[in-house]
Every structure is written in structure tokens, then in C-alpha cells.
Amino acid sequence: MRRTTVALGLGANLGNPIEQLRLSLQLLKQIPNLKVLRVSSLYESDAQLPENAESSWNQKFLNAAVLCEVRADLSAQTLLSHIKEIELKIGRAQADRWAPRRIDIDILYWDQEPYSDLSLSIPHRQLFERPFALLPLLEVWPQLRASMPERLPHWAQAWVSEKPFQTQISSRYFWPRMVGVLNVTQDSFSDGGRYLNSDALLEQIEKLLTEGADIIDIGAESTRPQALAVSEEQELQTLDWALTEIQKFNKSLPLSLDCRRAGVVRSIIEKFDISYLNDVSGFSSPEMQDLLVKTKKRAFVMHSLTVPPRADQTLSEVKNPIDQLVGWWQRKALELKDKGAASEQLIFDPGIGFGTSKKQSLYILNHLEEMSDIKSEVMIGHSRKSYQTEYSDRPASMRDMETALMTQKMNMAYVQFLRVHDIESQKTALRAKV
Incomplete structure (x- = not known):
């Protein structure tokens, strides 16, 4: 059966972010017809906030990317349904778009034709504006650099020190x-x-x-x-x-x-x-x-x-x-x-x-x-x-x-x-x- 590759983005800045990311990885492994291939390092970044956001929302995020292999009979919408179930299990509640959250899982990229409907867009619409999503993605899927060089922002180059939202590999948190x-x-x-x-x-x-x-x-x-x-x-x-x-x-x-x-x-x-x-x-x-x-x-x-x-x-x-x-x-x-x-x-x-x-x-x-x-x-x-x-x-x-x-x-x-x-x-x- 045909298999394709998909990358997921994980993020959390409420509760115990590292434990919630660890739990989300374990739950992703339980999804039928999905195989986890590897994970990125853990990245820390400032929260992306709108003007006049509540001060309590200004909490650093912990982010990562997970590279997966999926069988052809796992559709984007079915995968999204599994992701929503995992988010609910970990305790994500309905909240304003920019509010802090216990877990956020996005489908970042899929090696198939672009997909878009009212609930989902692949590649993620804001992927190239978010270093906390793009940098972990490029770490687990480095071949993407060669396939879309014209779309990569300058800050995505490895030699650029300062990244938007002060995004950097964490020196405090580790997967194991x-x-x-x-x-x-x-x-x-x-x-x-x-x-x-x-x-x-x-x-x-x-x-x-x-x-x-x-x-x-x-x-x-x-x-x-x-x-x-x-x-x-x-x-x-x-x-x-x-x-x-x-x-x-x-x-x-x-x-x-x-x-x-x-x-x-x-x-x-x-x-x-x-x-x-x-x-x-x-x-x-x-x-x-x-x-x-x-x-x-x-x-x-x-x-x-x-x-x-x-x-x-x-x-x-x-x-x-x-x-x-x-x-x-x-x-x-x-x-x-x-x-x-x-x-x-x-x-x-x-x-x-x-x-x-x-x-x-x-x-x-x-x-x-x-x-x-x-x-x-x-x-x-x-x-x-x-x-x-x-x-x-x-x-x-x-x-x-x-x-x-x-x-x-x-x-x-x-x-x-x-x-x-x-x-x-x-x-x-x-x-x-x-």
C-alpha cells in the first residue's frame, strides 16, 4: 500500500508543557496507519500575540515537529479528527485564537498535493511566518530546503542567529x-x-x-x-x-x-x-x-x-x-x-x-x-x-x-x-x- 510522509507541529505553553508534549507524542503513536519516524529538538519561543492581548497570555511556548509515515487510507480529515481527540484528552479547551493552551497540534506539511477546506489547509497557511513551526519542520525534514528555496525566509537559514519570536532550541527541556x-x-x-x-x-x-x-x-x-x-x-x-x-x-x-x-x-x-x-x-x-x-x-x-x-x-x-x-x-x-x-x-x-x-x-x-x-x-x-x-x-x-x-x-x-x-x-x- 502506498505510503506518504506528513509533518505535525506540536506546541504548549500552559500547565506542564514538556509533559504534555511527551504525552501527545505517545498518543500520536496510537493512531492507526500512522508511524512516527522521528522528532525534532524542543524549541522555545515567545507567544505570538495580537495587540492588547491579556498580560497572562504572554507565556513562552515549547514547540516541536514530528515526522510521520502514513498509509494512503489515512486521509487528512481522518488524521485531523484523531488530532482533535488527542488535544481534548490532554485538556485543550475552547478559547480565543491567541490564548495560552495545554496543547496545540497542527498538520504542517504533507508530501502530496496541497489541500484546503474550511477546517484545514496543507501546507499550514502561516508556516513560513512562524519560526517555531518552520524550524522544527526543517530539522526533521531537511529535504524540504531544496524543494522550496524561494519560499524560505532569510531567518530560516541555519547561520542566522536572531529568529522572530526569539525562537531557539531549548537548553532546558529534553524529550527523554x-x-x-x-x-x-x-x-x-x-x-x-x-x-x-x-x-x-x-x-x-x-x-x-x-x-x-x-x-x-x-x-x-x-x-x-x-x-x-x-x-x-x-x-x-x-x-x-x-x-x-x-x-x-x-x-x-x-x-x-x-x-x-x-x-x-x-x-x-x-x-x-x-x-x-x-x-x-x-x-x-x-x-x-x-x-x-x-x-x-x-x-x-x-x-x-x-x-x-x-x-x-x-x-x-x-x-x-x-x-x-x-x-x-x-x-x-x-x-x-x-x-x-x-x-x-x-x-x-x-x-x-x-x-x-x-x-x-x-x-x-x-x-x-x-x-x-x-x-x-x-x-x-x-x-x-x-x-x-x-x-x-x-x-x-x-x-x-x-x-x-x-x-x-x-x-x-x-x-x-x-x-x-x-x-x-x-x-x-x-x-x-x-
Whole structure:
């Protein structure tokens, strides 16, 4: 069936704009016959206002573009209907044309004949007057520069510094939520033993938060190859100590518990406020599945073949690794939902290095758009891992630059959570993406 390309513009300046843009992207992925290809950076701009506008309307917008592939049987009017449903779901209310809004989704451009009726015009009528729409569009669809050079305003050139409405790529907001790794272990592969006293622990937490971590993922069992065995009692004791110290420092800190033992998880969540569960064994045990259902907490569900990982047990080299991961996730998500978990709880982690060879890991990270059949949110944990020895000979503890290089290449349309050891280097990579 014939497929065409369409670009959508997203904008928000009311409520929590970044969360509303993230939600709109996830909902767009649910539209039948539409496949999200990639997203632009996030752009900030002044609001476009009429004369004598209310002062409360003067709030900066956060904008982005989403490039999609659509099947021929998805018409412009049908797509518009889906968009209106998404806007209503996110909370857009009827208001004056220039009023602040929780979400605004426009069809900017379509690679077919121009379309116009009373409710819709493609290309968007004001596309070439709005840098907050045109610049994100050109980022995700750069071929348009060559096809319409006579229509591009001077400010659309990359070398022009000042754009109308002070439009610029955001240095504060990023598509993925940043999950900071906090290992309170003796022998984790890159930072084992570093945070086993109160001063070092709290210093690292403060560093992660200052750099912009949205979530802290804490674990007390190393899962590297040949890791030292940790008893359930030891793991519980270490987590209890660390979380008690953290609670003294910041009681409202969003925490993820990196633990695969149901007994430990149960004891911890009875005592501490944990927002996310992170199970590297993919919630394979009935006890962990039961906790997932009963607590209703959001969960990072990781693909793994063995824990700790073994080099001789990886996905098949005969088949595309992403096809194998997609199949695994579809079966796993169905299994967990049959047990009573809600779809909204489940976040897929492809488990880079856990059942994937170095070559397979690199392929997965470079082709995330092939996971378009996965409608769930995705977490990528690629920080300092062994696949990086394919292009670096530095020790794991020094591989934040190698991690950042891969972060910069990844398709952020398919990364809702980024689990890393060093937040600032990864944010720098995302700022430099364009």
C-alpha cells in the first residue's frame, strides 16, 4: 500500500508543557496507519500575540515537529479528527485564537498535493511566518530546503542567529526523562564501592539532581558478568540504609527501585515512597508480577536472557535483533496484562548488553525507529556498557563521552527514559544534536 510522509507541529505553553508534549507524542503513536519516524529538538519561543492581548497570555511556548509515515487510507480529515481527540484528552479547551493552551497540534506539511477546506489547509497557511513551526519542520525534514528555496525566509537559514519570536532550541527541556543511576554496590562495573558512605552517597545524589535527573534509580545488587553474589538480607540492609539517608536529604525525590527479589521489594515499598520498579529479569517471577499488579506502580520491564549476562547467550544472529525484541515485548506485555497489570504501568527496556552481543547492541541503538510496533514507552540504558569497546579502549568508568556519542545518534522519538550514570554529558549531547 502506498505510503506518504506528513509533518505535525506540536506546541504548549500552559500547565506542564514538556509533559504534555511527551504525552501527545505517545498518543500520536496510537493512531492507526500512522508511524512516527522521528522528532525534532524542543524549541522555545515567545507567544505570538495580537495587540492588547491579556498580560497572562504572554507565556513562552515549547514547540516541536514530528515526522510521520502514513498509509494512503489515512486521509487528512481522518488524521485531523484523531488530532482533535488527542488535544481534548490532554485538556485543550475552547478559547480565543491567541490564548495560552495545554496543547496545540497542527498538520504542517504533507508530501502530496496541497489541500484546503474550511477546517484545514496543507501546507499550514502561516508556516513560513512562524519560526517555531518552520524550524522544527526543517530539522526533521531537511529535504524540504531544496524543494522550496524561494519560499524560505532569510531567518530560516541555519547561520542566522536572531529568529522572530526569539525562537531557539531549548537548553532546558529534553524529550527523554533522565534516570540517574545510583549503585550502592561493592562491584558494579563502573562505579562499584563509591557510594557506600553517607557523604559520598548524598554528594552523588546532589550532583545528579543539579544536573537535571528526573528520577534516581537505586540498586544494591551488581548484575555485571561475574558479579559478587549478594544475599537477600545484604541487599535489603544496604537499600534500607541508603534510602533512609536519602529521605533525610529529600523526601519528595522520585525514586526507582532496581531490584528483582520480591521479598526485598516488598519490604522497601512498605517503608519508603518508591515511584518505579525496575526488574532486570523482566518481572519473570510470579511474586514480582503480583507486586506489580497490587502496587500499581510504573515499571521498567527489561529484556534479558540471563542475569548476570553471559557472552555465550545472546539473541539469534540469524534474525534482526529488534524483531526479536519486539516479539518478546508483545508476549511479555500480554502476559503481565493478563495477570492484571495496566498497559500504562509498563515501560519497555530492551536490555542493552543483557542477551545482546556488542554488534546487536549497536544495531539496536542505531535503529530504534524499527521498534515502531511497540506502543509502550521505552527506557534505554546504554551508559558505559561493553558495546562501547567496539569504538573505545577506555575503562567503563571513563566512558561518558562514548555514551554521549551514542545518545546524540539515537532516535529520540523512541526514548522516553534515558538511564545514565552522568546526566550533564548526555544533556550536552542532546543540546548539540542539531
